Amino acid sequence: MERINIAVIGAGYWGRKVISEILGLSRDGFNLGLRSVVDSSPDAIEYCRREFGHLDYRSDYHDLLSDPEVSAVHICSPNNTHFQIASEFIRRGKHVLVEKPLAANSADAFELVRLAREHGRVLCTGHVHRFNNGVRALRRLMTSGVLGDLYYLHLKWTGLLASQSNREVISDLGPHPFDICNNLLDTWPRKVSCRGRGFRTNAGYEMANIYSEHPSGLDAGIELSWLDMEKHRDVSVVGSDGAARLDCIDQRLILQRKGGAEPVLVLPNNTLREEVLHFASCIEHNPSPEPYQNIASGTLGASVVRLLEASKRSLEEDRTIRVEMPHLEDSSIREQVIGLHPEQPSVRGA
Ligand SMILES: NC(=O)c1ccc[n+]([C@@H]2O[C@H](COP(=O)([O-])OP(=O)(O)OC[C@H]3O[C@@H](n4cnc5c(N)ncnc54)[C@H](O)[C@@H]3O)[C@@H](O)[C@H]2O)c1
Numbered sequence: 001m002e003r004i005n006i007a008v009i010g011a012g013y014w015g016r017k018v019i020s021e022i023l024g025l026s027r028d029g030f031n032l033g034l035r036s037v038v039d040s041s042p043d044a045i046e047y048c049r050r051e052f053g054h055l056d057y058r059s060d061y062h063d064l065l066s067d068p069e070v071s072a073v074h075i076c077s078p079n080n081t082h083f084q085i086a087s088e089f090i091r092r093g094k095h096v097l098v099e100k101p102l103a104a105n106s107a108d109a110f111e112l113v114r115l116a117r118e119h120g121r122v123l124c125t126g127h128v129h130r131f132n133n134g135v136r137a138l139r140r141l142m143t144s145g146v147l148g149d150l151y152y153l154h155l156k157w158t159g160l161l162a163s164q165s166n167r168e169v170i171s172d173l174g175p176h177p178f179d180i181c182n183n184l185l186d187t188w189p190r191k192v193s194c195r196g197r198g199f200r201t202n203a204g205y206e207m208a209n210i211y212s213e214h215p216s217g218l219d220a221g222i223e224l225s226w227l228d229m230e231k232h233r234d235v236s237v238v239g240s241d242g243a244a245r246l247d248c249i250d251q252r253l254i255l256q257r258k259g260g261a262e263p264v265l266v267l268p269n270n271t272l273r274e275e276v277l278h279f280a281s282c283i284e285h286n287p288s289p290e291p292y293q294n295i296a297s298g299t300l301g302a303s304v305v306r307l308l309e310a311s312k313r314s315l316e317e318d319r320t321i322r323v324e325m326p327h328l329e330d331s332s333i334r335e336q337v338i339g340l341h342p343e344q345p346s347v348r349g350a
Contacts, residue, residue: 001031001284002071003031003032003033003071004031004032004033004071004072004280004283004284005032005033005034005035005069005070005071005072006022006032006033006034006035006070006071006072006073006074006276006280007034007035007036007037007038007061007064007070007072007073007074008022008034008036008037008038008073008074008076009038009039009061009073009074009075009076009077009085010038010039010075010076010077010078010081010099011037011038011039011044011045011047011048011076012039012041012044012076012077014076014099015037015039015044015074015076015077016047016048016051017272018074018076018272018276019034019037019048019052019055020052021270021272021273021276022034022074022276023052024273025273025276025277025280030277030280031280031284032276032280034055035056035064035067035069035070035071036055036056036057036058036064036070037052037055037056037057037058038057038058038059038060038061038064039057039059040059040060042059045057045059061073061085064089065088065089065092065094066092070094071094071095071283072094072095072096072097072122072279072280072283073085073086073089073094073095073096073097074097074099074276074279075089075096075097075098075099076099079101079103079104079167079171080104082098082099082101082102082103082104082108083103083104083108083109083111083112086098086102086103086112086123087111087112087115090112090115090116090119090121090123091115091119093119093121094121095121095122095123095279095282095283095286096112096116096121096122096123096124097122097123097124097125097126097275097276097279098112098123098124098125098126098298098301099125099126100125100126100127100128100175100176100179100301100304101125101171101174101175101301101304101305101308102125102298102301102302102304102305103302103305104171105305105309106302106305106306106309109298109301109302109305109306110302110326112298112302113297113298113299113302116298120286121286122279122282122283122286122294123294123297123298123301124275124278124279124282124294124296124297124298124301125296125297125298125300125301125304126275126296127175127176127179127296127300127301127304128176128271128272128275129176129179129180129183129248129271130179130183130275130278130295130296131269131271131272131274131275131278131296132248132251132269132271133251133266133267133268133269134246134247134248134251134252134253134266134268135180135183135184135235135246135248137246137251137253137264137265137266138184138235138237138244138246138253139183139184141237141244141253141255141264142184142237142244146241146242146255146257147237147238147239147240147241147242147243147244148239148240148241148242149239149240149241150218150237150238150239151218151238151239151240152218152219152220152221152237152238153181153184153185153218153219153220153221153235153236153237153238154220154221154222154223154235154236154238155177155180155181155220155221155222155223155234155235155236156223156232156233156234156236157173157174157176157177157222157223157224157225157232157233157234158173158223158224158225158226158227158228158230158231158232159225159226159228159230159231159232160226160227160228160229160231161226163200163201163206164201164204164206164226165201166204167204168198168204168205168206168312169196169204169205169206169207169208169224169225169226170194170196170205170208170210170224170308170311170312170315171308171312172226173224173225173226174208174210174222174224174304174307174308174311175301175304175305175308176233176248177210177220177222177224177235178212178222178304178307178308179300179304180235180248181212181214181220181222182300182303182304184235184237185214185216185218185220187214187215187216188214188303188307188323188325189212189213189214189219189220189307189323190213190214190215190322190323191212191213191320191321191322191323192210192211192212192213192307192310192311192314192320192321192323193210193211193314193319193320193321194208194209194210194211194311194312194314194315195208195209195315196208196209196224196315199227200227205315206225206226206227207224207225207226207227207228208222208223208224208225208311208315209221209222209223209224210222210224210311210314212307231249232247233247233248233249234246234247234248235248241257241258242255242256242257242258243255243256244256244264250268251266251268251269252266253266275296278294278295278296279296282294303325306323306325307323310323
């Protein structure tokens with residue numbers, strides 16, 4: 001099996017974390033390596049040079065499109081560049097992992113899914129909480145019946161971020177909560193309503209409250225904010241016999257019942273490392289005729305982008321939006337999206 005050589009496009013805050021994981025996996029003997037680091041900013045390249053030392057650094061990705069040594073790219077550039085860069089690499093036969101959100105709008109996101117299928121390439125989205133052991137444990141708790149009848153979910157994604165001129169909070173913080181709801185409930189909401197505001201800038205929303213209605217009647221409230229000094233990445237599930245509260249950062253899960261609160265055992269894991277390994281595992285399995293599970297697939301990413309879009313529309317039109325997900329004819333694609341919880345990915349060690 002040839003080594004999977006990954007180029008990282010965009011070496012800012014998140015790209016540097018991805019570079020670090022790929023280098024770590026390579027050092028640990030997994031069958032993958034870092035081919036190149038691309039960033040259009042000389043400052044970002046200089047920062048990486050100081051942090052990671054000698055690597056193949058570039059300011060432009062175009063030469064890599066035809067580089068036979070590049071098997072895959074992990075795209076960590078700004079959201080509005082995702083579609084252009086991803087579509088170019090897929091068309092040139094490379095496997096692609098795009099950070100969340102998959103694209104700036106759902107038409108582009110579903111076009112990436114179509115392109116990946118047409119070219120037989122792996123398309124993953126950076127929904128890193130698919131790999132979070134805390135979320136896995138919460139799902140097990142929900143299906144165990146210990147919470148009784150499940151009433152509703154509440155997700156709180158907040159923190160303090162400087163005023164942003166060209167971004168808004170829904171696309172930035174919304175993808176993970178929507179993805180986690182799908183992971184826990186196996187459904188997409190049928191209706192979405194959203195209220196939100198910008199305070200420090202007129203450019204975009206800085207906080208939003210989203211209410212999403214699922215077909216089972218188990219609804220989710222999602223609170224997003226760049227204005228709150230407290231950073232939260234929290235999921236609560238409330239039922240008739242108790243509530244479960246998960247902190248997605250340190251993967252601490254608490255079960256609260258009438259008798260009191262008790263911790264639920266979770267072995268915290270490195271979610272980004274697992275995400276990269278899962279991408280490599282999909283690439284390894286891709287040539288085989290045997291079906292494999294892409295648990296962070298492009299279809300999943302595109303469906304989440306559709307919900308971000310519906311939330312923004314609800315805000316702008318001041319009404320509840322009915323969400324139509326595209327009918328997925330192909331059952332293998334459906335399988336990639338709904339409710340699969342495999343064990344650790346299995347990229348062979350060298
Ligand atoms: N999965 C997660 O939890 C998570 C967390 C943070 C960020 N992200 C995502 O990662 C992406 C990057 O976010 P960030 O916070 O690192 O932003 P950032 O601004 O810190 O980094 C983006 C980098 O991309 C570079 N860039 C811009 N255009 C480029 C191009 N055409 N070619 C090459 N490089 C280019 C910029 O110079 C910059 O260094 C976003 O899509 C964001 O949503 C995901």
